[in-house]
Amino acid sequence: MDITELILDDHHEQRRLFAILEQIDRAETGVLSAIWDRLAAFLELHAQAEEEIFYPALLQAGIAARRAAGVEDETLDAIHDHNEIRDAIAEVARHQVGTDDWYAAVAAANLANSDHMAEEEREGLTDFRRLTGLPRRHQLAVAFAAYEARNYAGVQPVDKDPVGYVRAEEKKLRTAASGSLSVGTLKRH
């Protein structure tokens, strides 16, 4: 397995569920609700799994390769985007299912998620393949699959401060390295 493949598979599933929503008659509000609820829960779980497993590993690999600034910027962007996606999902819940406003809110969530996936695929996933070998990507794929399986019923959506997130993850890396390695310090933010 490879964590970058699992993330791509999840992205495909998200695109598939948005496409399914577009093909359901707007009068079928029960079906729209069921599929949206599944998609919303999956979007939250996927972002959380990336924040727990993928982005800490990207930071670690980039710092080890003396590319701290690049992976820090990619991680800051990702956490910012994840917050936007969470907020867009929350907005959908404020509208009655099947109304024009509900469709507009779903479209906004689709746009925020599409933009984020494209950037994540082009930057974070690409860099991670360049920075790490297959054994590490397999190990992380197991952790990612386990996280999603354990939390299949959903996670609590919590917005995170991007700078605070990167600082906290780098602190954990420093602690794990017992101060023997130079670790990123997010100087430019």
Ligand SMILES: [Fe+2]
């Ligand atoms: Fe993401």
Ligand SMILES: [Fe+2]
């Ligand atoms: Fe993703």
